[in-house]
Amino acid sequence: MEYILKNGIVYDPANEVNGEKMDVCFKDGKIVESVSGDAKVLDVTDKIVMPAGVDPHAHVAGPKLVVGRLYRPEDERRGVAQKTKVTRPEAGFSIPSCPTTGYRYSRMGYGTVCEAAMPPLEAKHTHEEINTIPNIDINPLPLFGNNWFVMEYARENRIDDLAAFIAAFLRISKGYGVKIVNPCGSEAWGWGMNVHGYDDKAPYFDVTSREVVRALAKANEKLGLPHSIHIHPNDLGHPGNVPTTIATLDSIKDIAKSTNKAASVRDQTVHCTHLQFHSYTGNSWKDAASGAEEVADFVNKNKYITCDVGQVTFDETTTMTADAPMEYDLFKISGLKWANKDIECETAAGIIPCIYSPKAPVSTLQWAIGLELFLHIDNPWQVCLTTDHPNAGPFIRYPKIISWLMSADKRMSMIDNGEVHKWASKRTGLGSIDREYDFYDIATISRAAPAKIHGFQDRGALTPGYNADIAVYDINPNDFDASKNPEAVEAAFSNAYYTIKDGQVVVKEGDIVATKQSHTIWTNVIGYEEEEKQIIDSIMPFFTQYYSVKWENYQVHDHYVPNPVRVDVEAK
Amino acid sequence: MKTITFDQKKTSSIALEFDELITDNIYAWTEADFAEYKVPVGNSRFPITDYFDITVEGEAESPAEVKMILNGDCGRVKYIGCKMSAGEVVVNGNADLHVGAEMSGGVVTVFGDVEAHAGREMSGGKLEIMGNTKEYCGASYIGEWRGMTGGEIIVHGNAGKQCGECLTGGKIRVKGDCDILAGIHMTKGTIEIDGNVNRWPGGQMKNGNIIIHGKVGRLLEGFVEQGIVENPVADGIEYPGKYIEYKGDIALKGKGTLLIDAEKNRDRLSTWIEYDDEYNAVRTYQKQ
Numbered sequence: 001m002e003y004i005l006k007n008g009i010v011y012d013p014a015n016e017v018n019g020e021k022m023d024v025c026f027k028d029g030k031i032v033e034s035v036s037g038d039a040k041v042l043d044v045t046d047k048i049v050m051p052a053g054v055d056p057h058a059h060v061a062g063p064k065l066v067v068g069r070l071y072r073p074e075d076e077r078r079g080v081a082q083k084t085k086v087t088r089p090e091a092g093f094s095i096p097s098c099p100t101t102g103y104r105y106s107r108m109g110y111g112t113v114c115e116a117a118m119p120p121l122e123a124k125h126t127h128e129e130i131n132t133i134p135n136i137d138i139n140p141l142p143l144f145g146n147n148w149f150v151m152e153y154a155r156e157n158r159i160d161d162l163a164a165f166i167a168a169f170l171r172i173s174k175g176y177g178v179k180i181v182n183p184c185g186s187e188a189w190g191w192g193m194n195v196h197g198y199d200d201k202a203p204y205f206d207v208t209s210r211e212v213v214r215a216l217a218k219a220n221e222k223l224g225l226p227h228s229i230h231i232h233p234n235d236l237g238h239p240g241n242v243p244t245t246i247a248t249l250d251s252i253k254d255i256a257k258s259t260n261k262a263a264s265v266r267d268q269t270v271h272c273t274h275l276q277f278h279s280y281t282g283n284s285w286k287d288a289a290s291g292a293e294e295v296a297d298f299v300n301k302n303k304y305i306t307c308d309v310g311q312v313t314f315d316e317t318t319t320m321t322a323d324a325p326m327e328y329d330l331f332k333i334s335g336l337k338w339a340n341k342d343i344e345c346e347t348a349a350g351i352i353p354c355i356y357s358p359k360a361p362v363s364t365l366q367w368a369i370g371l372e373l374f375l376h377i378d379n380p381w382q383v384c385l386t387t388d389h390p391n392a393g394p395f396i397r398y399p400k401i402i403s404w405l406m407s408a409d410k411r412m413s414m415i416d417n418g419e420v421h422k423w424a425s426k427r428t429g430l431g432s433i434d435r436e437y438d439f440y441d442i443a444t445i446s447r448a449a450p451a452k453i454h455g456f457q458d459r460g461a462l463t464p465g466y467n468a469d470i471a472v473y474d475i476n477p478n479d480f481d482a483s484k485n486p487e488a489v490e491a492a493f494s495n496a497y498y499t500i501k502d503g504q505v506v507v508k509e510g511d512i513v514a515t516k517q518s519h520t521i522w523t524n525v526i527g528y529e530e531e532e533k534q535i536i537d538s539i540m541p542f543f544t545q546y547y548s549v550k551w552e553n554y555q556v557h558d559h560y561v562p563n564p565v566r567v568d569v570e571a572k
Numbered sequence: 573m574k575t576i577t578f579d580q581k582k583t584s585s586i587a588l589e590f591d592e593l594i595t596d597n598i599y600a601w602t603e604a605d606f607a608e609y610k611v612p613v614g615n616s617r618f619p620i621t622d623y624f625d626i627t628v629e630g631e632a633e634s635p636a637e638v639k640m641i642l643n644g645d646c647g648r649v650k651y652i653g654c655k656m657s658a659g660e661v662v663v664n665g666n667a668d669l670h671v672g673a674e675m676s677g678g679v680v681t682v683f684g685d686v687e688a689h690a691g692r693e694m695s696g697g698k699l700e701i702m703g704n705t706k707e708y709c710g711a712s713y714i715g716e717w718r719g720m721t722g723g724e725i726i727v728h729g730n731a732g733k734q735c736g737e738c739l740t741g742g743k744i745r746v747k748g749d750c751d752i753l754a755g756i757h758m759t760k761g762t763i764e765i766d767g768n769v770n771r772w773p774g775g776q777m778k779n780g781n782i783i784i785h786g787k788v789g790r791l792l793e794g795f796v797e798q799g800i801v802e803n804p805v806a807d808g809i810e811y812p813g814k815y816i817e818y819k820g821d822i823a824l825k826g827k828g829t830l831l832i833d834a835e836k837n838r839d840r841l842s843t844w845i846e847y848d849d850e851y852n853a854v855r856t857y858q859k860q
Contacts, residue, residue: 071715072715073713073714073715074712074713074714074715074716075715077713336717
């Protein structure tokens with residue numbers, strides 16, 4: 001089937017198209033240069049056309065979500081919507097049900113989401129959930145930062161073995177890349193401890209966070225994976241964590257990027273996630289202040305770094321992370337209910353509800369720091385739009401964040417009118433920044449940059465041959481001042497005029513009109529088969545002795561991934 | 573003023589759901605509108621006129637000008653007055669689950685018994701139940717930490733378990749007895765109980781007042797006796813007589829006030845542990 005999107009105003013940063021009036025053609029699910037006269041015409045005259053959104057970091061599937069849903073039934077009551085002829089019933093706000101997740105991303109014009117924390121032991125379950133999320137493709141990142149095998153290889157600097165281990169576990173878990181969460185800290189949590197600073201050692205492993213991160217980065221580049229290491233540094237959410245953040249990013253400086261074809265799309269060797277939570281100065285919350293300028297300056301000077309922000313949105317949400325000790329700290333502050341989940345030999349997770357109130361000083365500080373990072377980082381290709389869903393807020397708030405970024409007046413009015421706590425002006429520099437994003441910048445941070453950072457070669461752009469994942473928004477940018485109309489921006493980006501997924505219209509004027517089975521994107525390393533076999537043989541005695549599951553049951557078999565997008569990486 | 577009268581024609585074994593038929597939605601409806609309306613019954617919808625004869629008298633320009641009268645046994649009608657903000661509802665009979673839940677204004681009166689979840693998370697208005705009600709009256713919905721935040725609930729009969737759970741404001745008056753854990757997790761507001769209370773009133777309460785005029789069963793250990801007080805005042809209201817005052821629940825560093833009638837609980841003053849046969853039985857068993 002051939003289609004032509006007629007007369008749209010196109011923003012396609014990957015192809016340097018900035019607000020040009022042009023047609024976009026697609027056929028059989030792919031973007032094409034042109035179509036025949038029989039093509040179905042979708043009139044999008046004077047409407048914004050962009051590639052479908054790519055979320056580089058969210059938590060949408062996996063065991064944490066299930067625990068969150070089980071112990072927060074109150075969240076499921078929010079956002080309830082009746083079923084339609086196309087959709088199943090919707091429920092949930094910060095941790096929506098799986099189908100609801102797909103519908104809501106679709107309504108915003110998104111087509112791909114990275115599930116940012118998949119414990120290999122729970123990979124089967126994660127994939128089962130992914131299979132029930134419609135309309136968005138998902139690339140899950142397995143957790144490596146506290147894996148016992150990884151820590152041993154890192155301690156002994158066995159980079160070749162570590163590379164083989166990563167290759168094997170990406171295949172076993174059907175994962176896409178290397179995720180690191182509070183390296184050594186979640187392992188320390190097994191002993192009721194944490195690591196503080198980049199050079200603390202994991203108890204009983206005699207290995208530091210620095211050694212683990214550097215080893216994983218080297219192994220990642222040795223394999224030439226499409227995505228760099230994706231790191232959640234130590235000391236998340238603690239005042240005074242800027243030195244740890246900068247030390248972490250600085251430690252990757254000397255590691256050369258792979259020349260592998262799969263890695264050629266990206267520029268970075270490290271992606272630092274939810275940077276907002278890692279940009280606090282001070283010694284405690286009493287004297288905490290923004291470290292955004294210092295961190296952003298470091299990012300600006302180092303092109304091997306990319307980041308996403310994890311913008312706070314002032315909602316009652318649910319925090320969930322594999323940084324279990326941090327969640328316990330948060331629980332001690334908030335006094336709200338807390339859940340903890342240990343994943344044997346691999347990681348641990350914590351989950352608590354969290355209320356980000358604009359009247360609360362800390363929430364406001366976090367909100368302002370997130371916006372400061374967006375506005376201080378000069379190159380939009382180095383920063384991505386996220387809320388670390390659901391940790392800083394639910395993903396449905398992306399349009400609101402876009403409206404804040406596009407309107408300095410809106411930000412200033414929130415500060416001046418007392419809509420947010422005075423810490424926003426007293427402890428951050430947000431009030432002095434008048435930079436505003438334009439639609440090209442928005443398309444970059446929400447589409448082109450995340451796709452490039454993840455090394456996608458089939459999405460994030462309107463390039464012929466790419467997937468026909470397209471979003472249309474009902475705004476005429478030539479006749480519209482986003483700075484003066486933040487509410488209109490939010491409304492338009494919340495309800496796409498069209499969302500097209502793999503060439504099929506799935507959203508029309510904000511309503512879901514069709515659903516599609518999602519794809520699972522995973523990385524298949526080629527060339528390391530012999531090393532993988534040796535490494536599996538070497539870990540098997542330990543695995544058999546200490547894991548509570550059999551190896552045969554541990555692996556994710558093909559039928560758990562019925563719609564794969566396999567990214568082959570020629571590692572040798 | 574508009575009066576909408578629902579005269580029951582037949583009952584249903586599966587509950588009818590009235591959450592759409594609240595004054596906020598139907599103040600402008602005519603009899604013709606009702607004739608077209610299909611009420612949710614389980615996973616289907618059926619004409620409301622299959623179950624009720626509906627008469628509409630008068631005009632209304634806002635929900636506040638509407639009075640709904642339901643005549644008959646509404647023991648299988650759920651969500652009566654749920655989420656309403658104004659107006660009046662009178663049920664001349666029993667009512668099912670969630671009566672007046674999440675209401676923010678107006679008055680709901682039930683001349684009969686009401687099932688569980690009455691007035692859960694209501695934030696304003698008045699709910700009066702002439703008969704008994706069951707669990708979670710004025711409580712929070714599961715998982716929430718804020719229950720009723722405003723308004724008033726009066727139960728002329730007995731109330732079930734966990735009445736006023738997570739109470740965050742407003743007042744609950746139970747003129748009969750109350751089952752276990754009245755006011756559990758409450759942080760604000762007042763619960764007044766005329767009758768007896770089974771066990772553990774105010775468990776893990778952080779603040780607020782519970783006044784019990786009857787006999788109290790076992791108290792949690794987190795309540796610290798403050799002594800006898802005469803004519804105490806709570807939330808600006810004086811309660812004549814002598815009361816034993818407790819503060820708690822110290823397990824959560826709570827500062828709530830629990831006042832129990834001193835005359836009816838005289839035994840508690842000498843040795844508070846001996847009165848409770850069940851507790852002693854458990855202790856004896858544990859010692860063995």
